[in-house]
Amino acid sequence: METDLELIERYNYDEFTPNKVFPLLNFMNSPSVGQKAPDFSLWHLDGRETRLSDIWSSHLYTIVEFGSFT
Numbered sequence: 542m543e544t545d546l547e548l549i550e551r552y553n554y555d556e557f558t559p560n561k562v563f564p565l566l567n568f569m570n571s572p573s574v575g576q577k578a579p580d581f582s583l584w585h586l587d588g589r590e591t592r593l594s595d596i597w598s599s600h601l602y603t604i605v606e607f608g609s610f611t
Contacts, residue, residue: 555567 543551554561566584572578583605597603 552565578593580592583591583593585591593605
């Protein structure tokens, strides 16, 4: 099993190429549009913890984005 540090090092690839990016993508195991996502912890910028279920229970639609656009 990969450690957190190994995962971070792989995520911080030095060039945007299919060989380095595609192994990090896991779209086949992602929930489809309209399916409920698995619940997990999230943190506010001030460090307070919440859960995805707390957010989606307060909003009709919830979009969670991970990654960066550069």
